[in-house]
Amino acid sequence: MILILLALAIIVGSGFLSLLRGKQVRSASWIGVTGVWLGSVLILYAAGSVLFKGGMESWRREITIPGGALSLYLDSLSAFFLFPILILSSLAAWYGTGYLKPSKKNLGVHWFFYNLLVASMVTIVLAHNAILFLMAWEAMTLASFFLVTFDQEKETVREAGWIYLVASHLGTGCLFIFFLLIGAQHDSLEFERSNATANGGIFLLALIGFGTKAGLMPLHVWLPEAHPAAPSHVSALMSGVMIKTGIYGLLRACELCGSLPAWVAWVVLGMGMASGILGILFALSQHNLKRLLAYSSVENMGIIAIGLGLGLLGISHHVPGLAMLGFLACLAHIINHASYKGLLFLCAGATGHATGTLDMNLLGGLLKRMPWTGATFAAGAAAICGLPPFNGFISEFLIFAGAFRAGTTSNGEVAILCLAVIAGLAFIGGLAVAAFAKAFGTTFLGEPRSEYARQGHEVEVSMRWPIVLLASLCLILGITGPLLVPKLFPVVSGLTGYSQEIFQRELGPLMAVLPKITLASLVFFAFFAVCFALRRWLLLGRVVEQNTTWGCGYLRPDARIQYTASSFTQPFGDLFHWVLRTQRWMAAPSGFFPKPTSFRSETPDLCQGHLYHPAFLRLNWGLSKLRWLQHGKVQLYVLYIAAVLMILLVWKLAV
Amino acid sequence: MSVATFIVPLVGWLLAPLLPGVINRVKAKFAGRRGQPLFQLYFDLWKLLRKGAVYSHTVSWIFWTAPSAGCAAILTASLLMPLGGTPALLALPGDIILFAGLLGLARFFTVLAALDTGSSFEGMGSSREVFIAALAEPALLLSLAAIARKITQYSLSEILPALSLWDWLQSTPALALATAALFIVLLAENCRIPVDDPTTHLELTMIHEAMVLDHGGPDLAFILYSASLKLWLMGSLLASLLVPVHAGHWALDLAIAIVGVFGVGVIVGVVESCLARLRMPIILQLLVGASTMAAVALILLLR
Numbered sequence: 001m002i003l004i005l006l007a008l009a010i011i012v013g014s015g016f017l018s019l020l021r022g023k024q025v026r027s028a029s030w031i032g033v034t035g036v037w038l039g040s041v042l043i044l045y046a047a048g049s050v051l052f053k054g055g056m057e058s059w060r061r062e063i064t065i066p067g068g069a070l071s072l073y074l075d076s077l078s079a080f081f082l083f084p085i086l087i088l089s090s091l092a093a094w095y096g097t098g099y100l101k102p103s104k105k106n107l108g109v110h111w112f113f114y115n116l117l118v119a120s121m122v123t124i125v126l127a128h129n130a131i132l133f134l135m136a137w138e139a140m141t142l143a144s145f146f147l148v149t150f151d152q153e154k155e156t157v158r159e160a161g162w163i164y165l166v167a168s169h170l171g172t173g174c175l176f177i178f179f180l181l182i183g184a185q186h187d188s189l190e191f192e193r194s195n196a197t198a199n200g201g202i203f204l205l206a207l208i209g210f211g212t213k214a215g216l217m218p219l220h221v222w223l224p225e226a227h228p229a230a231p232s233h234v235s236a237l238m239s240g241v242m243i244k245t246g247i248y249g250l251l252r253a254c255e256l257c258g259s260l261p262a263w264v265a266w267v268v269l270g271m272g273m274a275s276g277i278l279g280i281l282f283a284l285s286q287h288n289l290k291r292l293l294a295y296s297s298v299e300n301m302g303i304i305a306i307g308l309g310l311g312l313l314g315i316s317h318h319v320p321g322l323a324m325l326g327f328l329a330c331l332a333h334i335i336n337h338a339s340y341k342g343l344l345f346l347c348a349g350a351t352g353h354a355t356g357t358l359d360m361n362l363l364g365g366l367l368k369r370m371p372w373t374g375a376t377f378a379a380g381a382a383a384i385c386g387l388p389p390f391n392g393f394i395s396e397f398l399i400f401a402g403a404f405r406a407g408t409t410s411n412g413e414v415a416i417l418c419l420a421v422i423a424g425l426a427f428i429g430g431l432a433v434a435a436f437a438k439a440f441g442t443t444f445l446g447e448p449r450s451e452y453a454r455q456g457h458e459v460e461v462s463m464r465w466p467i468v469l470l471a472s473l474c475l476i477l478g479i480t481g482p483l484l485v486p487k488l489f490p491v492v493s494g495l496t497g498y499s500q501e502i503f504q505r506e507l508g509p510l511m512a513v514l515p516k517i518t519l520a521s522l523v524f525f526a527f528f529a530v531c532f533a534l535r536r537w538l539l540l541g542r543v544v545e546q547n548t549t550w551g552c553g554y555l556r557p558d559a560r561i562q563y564t565a566s567s568f569t570q571p572f573g574d575l576f577h578w579v580l581r582t583q584r585w586m587a588a589p590s591g592f593f594p595k596p597t598s599f600r601s602e603t604p605d606l607c608q609g610h611l612y613h614p615a616f617l618r619l620n621w622g623l624s625k626l627r628w629l630q631h632g633k634v635q636l637y638v639l640y641i642a643a644v645l646m647i648l649l650v651w652k653l654a655v
Numbered sequence: 656m657s658v659a660t661f662i663v664p665l666v667g668w669l670l671a672p673l674l675p676g677v678i679n680r681v682k683a684k685f686a687g688r689r690g691q692p693l694f695q696l697y698f699d700l701w702k703l704l705r706k707g708a709v710y711s712h713t714v715s716w717i718f719w720t721a722p723s724a725g726c727a728a729i730l731t732a733s734l735l736m737p738l739g740g741t742p743a744l745l746a747l748p749g750d751i752i753l754f755a756g757l758l759g760l761a762r763f764f765t766v767l768a769a770l771d772t773g774s775s776f777e778g779m780g781s782s783r784e785v786f787i788a789a790l791a792e793p794a795l796l797l798s799l800a801a802i803a804r805k806i807t808q809y810s811l812s813e814i815l816p817a818l819s820l821w822d823w824l825q826s827t828p829a830l831a832l833a834t835a836a837l838f839i840v841l842l843a844e845n846c847r848i849p850v851d852d853p854t855t856h857l858e859l860t861m862i863h864e865a866m867v868l869d870h871g872g873p874d875l876a877f878i879l880y881s882a883s884l885k886l887w888l889m890g891s892l893l894a895s896l897l898v899p900v901h902a903g904h905w906a907l908d909l910a911i912a913i914v915g916v917f918g919v920g921v922i923v924g925v926v927e928s929c930l931a932r933l934r935m936p937i938i939l940q941l942l943v944g945a946s947t948m949a950a951v952a953l954i955l956l957l958r
Contacts, residue, residue, distance in 0.1 A: 364773075378717070378767070387760045388753060397756075400796075401749040404809040405801055411957070419800060419953050423946065426755070426796040430789030433763055437785055441770030441778075447713055513747040520731055520745055520753060524760075527727035531877060535723055538873045540708035543899045549711040549774045550868050552858055563770070563778020571786040575939065 001059040001072060004126070007042035008119050015115030020110035028102065032037055032111025033093045036118055040086035043122060047079035047086075054490065058128065067189040068131030076491045080331065081125040081248050089118045089239045092490075095346050096233035097420035098462035099130050099353060109140060110150060110231075117143040117237070124245050130179035130189040137175065141168045141243065144238055148230040158608040160229035161220075167222040171212030175249075182256050182547035194258035203264055207271070208251035214246025217275040219606045220298045224282075227294035228358070232349020235290060239297045240342035244334050247304055251330075251495060254312070262316040262413075268419055269309030275302025276428045276580065278606075281434060284435040285564045285574050285580050285603035289348045289358045292439055293341065296384065299428060300337045303396070304330050306421055308593040310402050311496070317414050320498055325402030327492040328485060333395035339477065340383040340392060343470035348458040350467065357453040360442045360565040362450040369456040372464050374444040376471035381436035383474040386429050389521030391474050394481035397517065399425060401510065411473040431572075438568045479521045482514035492534040566601045659741040659905045664733045666913065671887035672696035672880065673919045675676040678847075681924025694947035696883060700876045708872035713773040715773035721768035722870060722877040725761040729881040729888070732757040737812040738891045740914030741905050743838055746812030751799050754811065754888075755792065758844065761881060769866035776858040780865030783935070787850060787862070791843045797949035798836040801829060802896065804956045810943050815895035823899065832952035834896050841889040841923070842939075846884070848927040860932070 014035020021028040050056060054076075059072040093114065100107055120143060123136035145168075149161040181202050183189040212219040223243070229236045254260065279298030286292040307330030314323025350373045351366060352358045367374035383390035400422065407418035448454045458464070477484070489503050551557045573582045585600045629640075662885065676693040692698070710719065713759025725813035735754045743750070766784055802811045805826060806817045823830055844848045846863035852869045858865050867878050894915030902908050 134845060193747045237910050301814070365713070367717065367771075382760070382763060385759070385763065386756065387763055388756045393756050400752040401809070404800060406748060406802060408804045408809055415804075415957055419797070419950075421791045422800050422948070423797050426793040427789065428760065429755075430785075430792035433759060433766075434785035435787055437763065437766045437770065441767060441781070445717060445767065445771040446773035446778075510736065510748055516745055516747045517753060520734070520757075522746070523734065524727050524731040524757070524868075527730045528724050531723035531726050531730075532720065535719075535873045535877070538704060539708060542872075545708055545709045546711050546712055550776075551714055551774060552776070557773070559773070561775045562773045563775055563782060568778065568782045571782060571935065572789075575786075644682050654663065 001046070001057045001074065003042050003046045004072070004074070005124075007039040007046075008122060009043070010121075011039035011115050011119045014038075014262040015112040018111040018115070018331065019108040022106050025101070025107050025476060028108040028111055029097045032115055033097055033462050034105075035115055036093045037090050039118070040090045043082055044086055046074065047082040050074050051079040051083075051490070052487075058127075066181065067129075069129045069190070070132060071093075071129040071190060072132075073128035073191070074126060074283070076494045078125045079349045080488070081244070081334075082122065082489045084244065084335055085118070085121050085125070085241045087340045088338050089121075089237060090231040091469060092240075092342065092346065093118075093239045093461050095236075095349070095466040096231070097374075098233060098460050099233055101348055102459075105150070105474055106220070110147065113143045113146045114234070114237075116423060117147060117242070118321060121242060121245055124411075125248055126215070127570045130183055130191070132629075134172070134175065134179065137172060137245075140242065141165070141172065144234070144242060147234040148226050148238075150231050150234070151229070154229075157229040160225040164222040164226040167212055167219070173209075174205045174212075175209035178209055179198055179204070183559040190232060191256060193255050196258045198257035198260050200261045200264045200465075203253060203257050203260055206250060206257075207267065210246040210249035210253065211271065212246070213249070214221060214243050214305075215275075215298050215302045216246075216301055217278050217298060218611065220275065220279070220301075221605060221608045221612055224268070224291050224294045224605055227297070227345070228288055228290040232290070232345055232352065235294075237347035237351070238340040239294065239345055239567065243297065243301060247301070247308070247330070249540055250308065255495065259478055260312060262313070265309050265313035265316055266417070268305055268312055269335045269421065272302045272305030272307075272309050273420070273424045275299065277302075277424060277431075280428055281572070281576055281580060282430040282603060282605070284431060284438065284569050285582055285601075286602075287360050287361055288440060289363075289443060290345070292360075292435065293348055296344075296435065297337075297341055299432065300333065300341065300384070302429075303399070303428065304333045304337070304426070306425065307331075307333055307395070307399050310399065310406075310418070310421065313414060313417060314402075315496060317410075319406055319410055319414060320496075320502050322402050322406040322410075322414070322418070323352055323496055324489075324492055324503060325405065327396055327495055329395050329398035329402065330490055331488050331491055332398055332481070332485060335390040336383070336395050336474075336477065339470055339473045340380045340390075341472060343376060343380040343467055344384065346463070346467045346470065347373050347380065348465055351456070351630055353463070354459055354646060355456045356450045357450075360399060360439065361455075361585045362447045363453045364559065364562065365444070365448040365453055366456045367444040369453075369637070370458045371445075372458055372468060375468050376467045377449070379471040379474055381440045383478065385432045387433075387519070389475070389478045389524055389587065391477035391481055392534070393478060394485065394517070396425065396429065398485065404494060405510075434569070434572065438565055442563075442565040442568065449559050449562065449564070479518055482517040486511045504596050510633060536543065566599065573601070573603075581609075659909070660744050661743050662740045662909070663736075664744060665679055666738070666909070667733050667736070667884065667887050667891070668730075668744060670913065670916075671884040672700060674886050674890060674917065675883050677917050677920040677926040678927065679739040679873065681921050682928050685928035696879065701879055701880070703871075703876035704873050706872040708874060711772050711869055713771040714768075714771045716767045717772040717893065718869075719874065720796055721764040721771075722881075725764040726766070726881040727762040728757045729884050732761075733884060735811060736888045736891050737815050738895065739905070739909035740816040741909060742812035742816060742894070742957070743839075746810055747793075747932075748808070748810045748813075750811050751796070751803070751809060755795060758885065759788070759792075761885070765854070765866055768870070772869045774869065775947075776861075776865045777868060777939040779859070780862050783862045784866060787843050787938065790939065791840050791945070794836050794861070794942060794945035795840045797946060798833040799839070801833040801949055801956055805830065811892075818896065818899040819901065820899055826956060828956040832948045833953070834893065835938070835953070836945040836949040837889075837893055837896070838863055838922075839948075841886075841893060841919075841939060841944075843924070843942060844889060845886045847923055849930040849933040849941070852932045855932070865914040886920075887916065890916040890940075893919045
């Protein structure tokens with residue numbers, strides 16, 4: 001544990017040093033990044049020994065806050081979360097040095113908050129005391145707020161920052177109540193595993209609080225605002241791992257609450273399905289690349305929640321096979337989503353960096369101009385669609401396997417929910433292919449649609465390496481994933497309490513044949529090599545010409561005749577108009593000599609427009625009635641405080 | 656692992672191009688024509704494999720790797736499909752999902768290659784393809800789940816050989832609904848009428864054909880071959896459901912199943928001859944209908 005404390009000190013300390021270097025762009029960046037790398041290596045060493053060798057580490061110091069203690073605890077679940085957090089933080093930081101190079105701003109501040117964010121995420125997964133946890137949680141929120149508002153001179157960025165801050169704090173408010181109620185039950189604010197039967201209502205508070213951070217529908221409103229506004233390595237970090245701390249919180253909350261009633265599984269599954277289906281539908285309708293990715297994060301958090309929901313369902317109905325597969329899928333998807341969403345955000349950042357826009361309707365043909373970024377984006381897109389042989393497939397396979405298994409052998413609500421999950425996940429998968437075919441196709445394929453795209457060029461080495469590493473990680477995890485899944489069992493065992501024997505009895509046969517998926521991936525590559533070699537050999541020495549694309553005999557094709565992002569998603573927009581409410585502006589051609597025509601479509605967020613905006617307007621109206629309380633006279637404010645204290649005192653004495 | 660498990664994919668690889676020939680022959684008979692030779696696709700493939708190629712100025716490496724990759728994905732999927740009671744080479748619980756995933760991978764490559772040409776027709780084709788696929792996916796997995804629930808296994812190689820006439824007698828409505836849903840998925844996934852018209856001459860009305868307009872030479876051969884193999888695989892799935900006969904010897908079973916696959920081809924030909932291509936909104940209803948049928952089948956089996 002001393003190693004981890006040292007590493008945390010290095011990360012935060014290098015952040016401070018970087019703050020002092022301030023204006024010296026190069027040295028500020030390098031100090032910050034070196035700190036993150038050094039700290040990550042040390043922590044991962046400690047986490048690795050816990051995850052692979054078993055055991056746990058703890059460290060505790062009393063502090064003067066009532067109920068609080070600096071209590072850190074490294075068990076298999078914490079160790080598991082440390083891996084995606086630190087690997088992605090290090091890679092994103094490396095990328096950030098290149099990404100921020102042209103910036104004229106004070107980068108010391110940026111790296112200070114970046115390192116603070118990394119350190120607070122590490123503290124969150126290690127904290128074993130509610131007060132420490134909430135302190136780290138708040139530090140994470142504030143640090144990420146300042147990172148999001150890096151380009152604060154833009155009004156949209158400031159607004160996105162505020163939405164993020166407000167949403168986060170509403171969530172944190174629920175967490176305060178949650179931890180107080182749990183603390184009252186346990187008689188201590190230390191995290192203790194409970195075996196009692198929990199009140200589902202308390203868990204609902206955790207679901208709202210952590211769900212806001214995780215971006216589950218309908219609490220997701222801050223994601224599509226904050227992710228596009230932030231610098232890309234920050235969006236990658238936030239979307240790749242920071243929102244996963246919400247899932248970490250939920251998993252811990254399950255531990256703290258004890259055995260949960262069955263309806264909680266319904267709620268989690270419902271939120272997961274809603275996030276998955278609506279998230280990917282909204283992703284499909286976006287034309288800003290980073291906004292699309294943000295909504296796709298909502299979708300993937302939905303898939304993680306589906307895994308968690310199946311796990312809870314299995315536990316509450318005593319179907320251990322389903323429970324273990326659900327939790328395994330949840331954990332596997334956390335790793336997978338961190339790798340490919342980090343990758344995709346970094347690629348999107350590189351695209352924006354090189355072209356100056358993220359509007360897909362203005363891009364196109366970038367694969368030739370940015371070969372590395374394009375190829376890695378293609379890998380990330382295939383991975384996020386859950387296609388073999390990439391890693392996204394493995395976690396979706398686990399969910400499907402759990403659902404098929406329980407759906408074919410169980411009865412009652414377990415079977416019904418599992419079959420709903422099969423249908424929902426299949427639909428999500430199909431829509432994801434559409435969304436990412438659109439994202440990759442309109443950005444990287446075809447002809448450039450504007451001057452922005454024409455000036456695209458490959459980014460520098462420090463931005464290229466992290467994305468190449470992440471793309472290889474997606475592929476390697478996809479191929480070796482089936483072999484690694486059983487290794488995650490100790491984490492699941494810690495969460496569910498199932499022993500190794502139950503695991504072997506229930507899932508042993510399935511785990512024994514999982515390597516066949518690896519075999520199938522290798523067979524795919526072998527077939528591909530054969531087909532591709534055959535094609536090369538056949539074309540050797542034959543006439544291979546170049547010509548224009550076939551346009552029904554039209555010989556002067558233009559970039560403008562291409563299908564755009566808007567047109568690609570038009571069938572989906574029509575079918576799901578009742579939920580997407582896509583707005584369209586069209587100046588149609590008319591008359592014998594048509595004037596220039598135009599078409600534009602936009603899909604604003606449903607929840608924000610129809611739920612939160614009106615609700616906050618009402619709230620504002622109601623609270624404005626109380627404005628007379630606030631008049632700027634400090635003496636009266638002190639009087640208010642004194643009066644409240646008096647009332648509390650009298651109440652305490654009277655009760 | 657016996658010789659039979661190796662013969663099943665080999666049979667598929669060799670006989671798949673015959674299936675479109677059978678469909679075309681049936682359609683020709685309905686139209687009162689003599690029709691093209693049964694082995695026309697073999698001739699086409701042979702011709703295409705001996706040709707050079709023309710590539711657009713616009714395309715990148717995606718375009719010229721996609722046909723090989725798509726073909727590789729379908730070939731891998733062919734190792735998962737059992738036939739005539741013989742289990743597949745790569746059988747595992749949940750291979751249903753791997754099968755759907757590999758078909759999805761092939762589609763992903765085709766769609767990307769289409770978008771790579773920068774042509775509006777191919778863009779339109781790919782947009783419609785992903786739209787139809789997204790709606791067909793739940794129908795595919797739900798109907799397979801229904802059949803899986805009947806047998807209480809979830810591996811293709813466990814379900815299909817285990818299915819017997821007795822199962823059909825026991826739960827006729829459920830299995831019939833699931834099979835009907837799978838048949839609609841077969842039509843949609845393989846671009847047959849009434850979802851898509853492979854023989855249309857107008858680029859605007861094509862879906863799958865529009866996406867491969869720019870391919871030629873060996874690339875087109877790979878595309879045509881993988882399309883026929885995909886049809887063969889979906890056909891063998893349906894044949895195993897419709898002809899759950901166990902004669903006792905694997906070779907005899909395999910022969911019956913192969914006849915069954917061509918029988919499915921005949922049904923497809925009859926459907927194609929009797930129906931016109933539907934409008935997009937109606938296709939949508941058809942596919943949602945397929946999902947609903949599969950869901951109803953499941954509800955019947957849930958009792």
